Amino acid sequence: MDFTLSADLQDIQTTIRSFMLDVVEPRAHEIEDTNRIPPELTRQAAELGLFGLSIPEEYGGTGLSTLGRCAAYEGLGHGHMGFGGMVSAHASIGTSGLVRLGTEEQKRRFLPGMAAGDIIAGFAITEPTSGSDAANIRTRATRHGDDYVLNGTKHYISNAPIAGLLTVIAITSPEKGTRGMSAFLVPMDTPGVRVGRIDEKMGQKGSLSSEVIFEDAAIPAGNLLGPLDLGYREALGILTNGRVGIAARSTGAMQRLLDLCIQHAKAREQFGRPIAEFQAVQFMLAEMEVDIQTSRLLWQKVAWMVDQGQDVRRMASVAKYHATEALSRVADKAVQVAGGMGYMKEYPIERFYRDQRLLRIYEGTSEIQKVIIARDLLA
Ligand SMILES: Cc1cc2nc3c(=O)[nH]c(=O)nc-3n(C[C@H](O)[C@H](O)[C@H](O)COP(=O)(O)OP(=O)(O)OC[C@H]3O[C@@H](n4cnc5c(N)ncnc54)[C@H](O)[C@@H]3O)c2cc1C
Numbered sequence: 001m002d003f004t005l006s007a008d009l010q011d012i013q014t015t016i017r018s019f020m021l022d023v024v025e026p027r028a029h030e031i032e033d034t035n036r037i038p039p040e041l042t043r044q045a046a047e048l049g050l051f052g053l054s055i056p057e058e059y060g061g062t063g064l065s066t067l068g069r070c071a072a073y074e075g076l077g078h079g080h081m082g083f084g085g086m087v088s089a090h091a092s093i094g095t096s097g098l099v100r101l102g103t104e105e106q107k108r109r110f111l112p113g114m115a116a117g118d119i120i121a122g123f124a125i126t127e128p129t130s131g132s133d134a135a136n137i138r139t140r141a142t143r144h145g146d147d148y149v150l151n152g153t154k155h156y157i158s159n160a161p162i163a164g165l166l167t168v169i170a171i172t173s174p175e176k177g178t179r180g181m182s183a184f185l186v187p188m189d190t191p192g193v194r195v196g197r198i199d200e201k202m203g204q205k206g207s208l209s210s211e212v213i214f215e216d217a218a219i220p221a222g223n224l225l226g227p228l229d230l231g232y233r234e235a236l237g238i239l240t241n242g243r244v245g246i247a248a249r250s251t252g253a254m255q256r257l258l259d260l261c262i263q264h265a266k267a268r269e270q271f272g273r274p275i276a277e278f279q280a281v282q283f284m285l286a287e288m289e290v291d292i293q294t295s296r297l298l299w300q301k302v303a304w305m306v307d308q309g310q311d312v313r314r315m316a317s318v319a320k321y322h323a324t325e326a327l328s329r330v331a332d333k334a335v336q337v338a339g340g341m342g343y344m345k346e347y348p349i350e351r352f353y354r355d356q357r358l359l360r361i362y363e364g365t366s367e368i369q370k371v372i373i374a375r376d377l378l379a
Pocket of ligand 1 (some may be wrong): 122279362363371
């Protein structure tokens, strides 16, 4: 066993971390105030290859393995989580269905634009009446001649307000129950597709999510992704690899918070000495380190398993559950170590504290991860 990342992957991680810290972070207050990512940052991210993280080289992407992609996500996690959320909704769940299930023609049509950041992507399964119970979606796709006609409403869809393409899960054969579900590549400029209400969120500013409404939206049959009646398990398979990425991003965010806390604890003096000398503070730092190390080991193991072609349904949930819960613990301790400063908007810890909360909810809540793990254990 060798636990070191290759020099190439370490370089990629360092480059992305530096981009997040040196280029994105100085614009964080602007992103918070405007709830908008400055277009030049998106352009620079595209030049770095962030939008092609999951795309094979032959379609203009980085061609990274899952291990490589997750190493990049850990680097991404160090910076503004709204910016990281926008990139990963595209590079992870927005892209992986097309890479995994797409035909050669579909890949040639969309992936180069996605890798270049010209087409921002997203993934839409959640509906107002079906969140955790994703098998219960109502959006219908009905065959009419050469098209499938979509009707229904998705909500909380990341990137939808800026997206060019969504992977949409809809019911094609209601009589087959959860087996009658299919995936479609839906260009956002299709007549009958519109963005509804844009969500006002607690955090992750700049990462926009919204309703997406389909009203007799005719999608060419050539945009069916994977087989007709792909089924619930396969459709949700698109989310499985995303969960490993979330674990890696969480690890990066925890590392940043610990770095900030160490700096602060050494510099801040109370009772005539640095607060780092108080054991109560040291213990918080030590507990943060334990959460970081265990989360890093988990994402690395699961990413490696994906690259070996192993079934990771249970382990991806283990990694996502552990790392996102760990991040909440770490963010809470970071506020405590920083004291009043940790509660102030001028200091990044306050932002991480709000932003991280989402990671225990989307791509399957912590409870749903435990349901998946327990079901697999008992199967
Ligand atoms: C900002 C944001 C961005 C998002 N982006 C996307 C996106 O890009 N694409 C997309 O498709 N979706 C997206 N989502 C949706 C997200 O995946 C859902 O919000 C999530 O799956 C939970 O669904 P829900 O909100 O309906 O909560 P509910 O399912 O109503 O859950 C409420 C509570 O009940 C618990 N619960 C539900 N069922 C069970 C059970 N069987 N056992 C134990 N506890 C249970 C949950 O864990 C939770 O604590 C996003 C959500 C947010 C907030």
